[in-house]
Amino acid sequence: MANSIQALRNLPLDGRLAGGAGVSITPAEPMSRVSLRVKDKDVKAIGKALGVALPSKPKTSNMSGDRASAGRCALWIGPDEWLVLDGEGADIAGALAKTKAVISVVNISHRNTAILLEGQNAVDVLRAGCPQNLNDDVFPVGACSRTILGKAEVVIWRTDEQSYHVECWRSFSDYVFKFISQAAKGL
């Protein structure tokens, strides 16, 4: 008789924990994610189908719920590109299955993973490796941007006054987590 085996998908950063003075660093819970490319004329309709409007201003994001881990979030990445996250793991591409517009939807739920930074010094940890200006006046709550952290490309999203969501590729996540942990030690 054949033995059945079960494939389990592990989070790349499962079980890790780090922090420093005034900052805690934790891997985010699994989410569903898509990389979305939409032409200008279809932006409104696609936003409606998703349940969250696609922001058109650079470096901004929209949330359907009151926090990032619940409901759907749309992050502006480029003029026709968005990163759509669903904290409850719902099928985002499914919500767009009926649209007639010509769009590109790529499921990247497992290509990306995220690290959450929380605390009054969270921004200083990011500043250790991110060349972008993260001051309050240009990077307020809700701001998001694709940029560099150390040697890896990341998307930094400010979800609250002292909370940052750092989205990176799964294969870079070990590097990014260690980089952030090391930076936190220097606080």
Place this chain on the structure above:
Amino acid sequence: MLYIRCPYCEEYRPEIEFRHAGEAHIERPTNLAEISADDMEKFLFIRENKRGIIFERWRHIHGCGRFFNCVRDAVTDQIIMTYKSGEPKPSDAEIEKAILALKEEQA
């Protein structure tokens, strides 16, 4: 480090987010199959490489991902202006104006 204004992100970003992408405003011939080997060589390889004001393409690869055009002084390395790809090449007067504005900003 250069500080480059991305016309799509509408703000200045550090150079490390960008990648240089060669000379700008090179028109691809519409009759590629018919042109001579010399013309093909010119289209593919021959670049101005001028001393002074140059036009080049940059890509905001670790940002919005877009290609755009940029006017740079090859002597001082100063970026004079950037504009979206597809927009017309700025005239000498426009470049002159941008240089003056930069000088005023620095003064």
